[in-house]
Amino acid sequence: MGKPLTSTQTRxxxxxxxxxxxxxxxxxxRELLGKVLVRQELxxxxxxxxxxxxxxxxxxxxxxxxxxxxxxxxxxxxxRTARNAVLFGxxxxxxxxxxxxxxxxxxxxxEPEGQAGCVLFRALEPLAGMEEMARARGIAVHSPADWPKLxxxxxxxxxxxxxxxxxxxxxxxxxxxxxxxxxxxxxRRRSIRVTPRxxxxxxxxxxxxxxxxxxxxxxxxxxxx
DNA sequence: ATATCGATTATCT
DNA sequence: GATAATCGATATG
Numbered sequence: 215m216g217k218p219l220t221s222t223q224t225r226x227x228x229x230x231x232x233x234x235x236x237x238x239x240x241x242x243x244r245e246l247l248g249k250v251l252v253r254q255e256l257x258x259x260x261x262x263x264x265x266x267x268x269x270x271x272x273x274x275x276x277x278x279x280x281x282x283x284x285x286x287x288x289x290x291x292x293x294r295t296a297r298n299a300v301l302f303g304x305x306x307x308x309x310x311x312x313x314x315x316x317x318x319x320x321x322x323x324x325e326p327e328g329q330a331g332c333v334l335f336r337a338l339e340p341l342a343g344m345e346e347m348a349r350a351r352g353i354a355v356h357s358p359a360d361w362p363k364l365x366x367x368x369x370x371x372x373x374x375x376x377x378x379x380x381x382x383x384x385x386x387x388x389x390x391x392x393x394x395x396x397x398x399x400x401x402r403r404r405s406i407r408v409t410p411r412x413x414x415x416x417x418x419x420x421x422x423x424x425x426x427x428x429x430x431x432x433x434x435x436x437x438x439x
Numbered sequence: 440a441t442a443t444c445g446a447t448t449a450t451c452t
Numbered sequence: 453g454a455t456a457a458t459c460g461a462t463a464t465g
Binding site for chain 2: 295297311313315
């Protein structure tokens with residue numbers, strides 16, 4: 215691709231703390247742009263936690279905010295159920311749901327416990343572990359031009375990171391110990407764009423989709439980027 | 440480039 | 453029984 219991508223340099227990644235997620239999901243969504251999602255299994259070795267297995271890292275470039283019971287398009291709109299219970303629990307945890315009989319989608323819970331706001335991950339820019347992502351996706355990747363097929367779209371990124379409801383629903387995304395977490399690698403984003411959400415049938419007028427302007431990994435029709 | 444459609448199942452009415 | 457925060461394939465301009 216001829217376009218400038220966000221940095222792929224390897225630097226220390228610091229996990230986000232719980233307080234980051236104790237805010238309105240619109241604010242959390244905006245702040246999550248430019249952060250990274252990490253899948254890194256940790257194994258017990260002697261008395262230390264060691265990194266084990268392939269490490270997958272990707273930058274968050276597109277998210278949507280869902281506003282709990284105030285939001286007709288949110289899964290929590292009708293109150294707490296068995297499916298959405300995580301949304302009403304503590305902030306910073308993974309809410310994973312299964313959709314269209316085919317795909318998983320990843321969200322992170324926001325706001326204080328008892329309030330059900332969340333942020334949906336819609337697209338990522340792969341930074342490391344692309345071979346592992348391709349294997350998880352079941353596709354061949356021949357060049358960087360194929361990378362968007364790994365993580366552009368909520369179903370795709372979940373599959374690339376091996377995320378399922380059975381495995382990851384309720385996982386604490388603030389701790390590297392959990393093997394799936396969100397961190398800050400020092401990247402400083404430039405402009406952000408806000409648009410209506412994609413793929414919903416209710417509350418379509420509200421602008422609650424946040425993207426890194428011009429990033430080639432953002433999903434959906436080009437005009438919405 | 441845009442449009443339409445089928446797949447496939449957990450969840451809720 | 454209907455629906456759904458999607459994807460990939462196919463058709464058409």
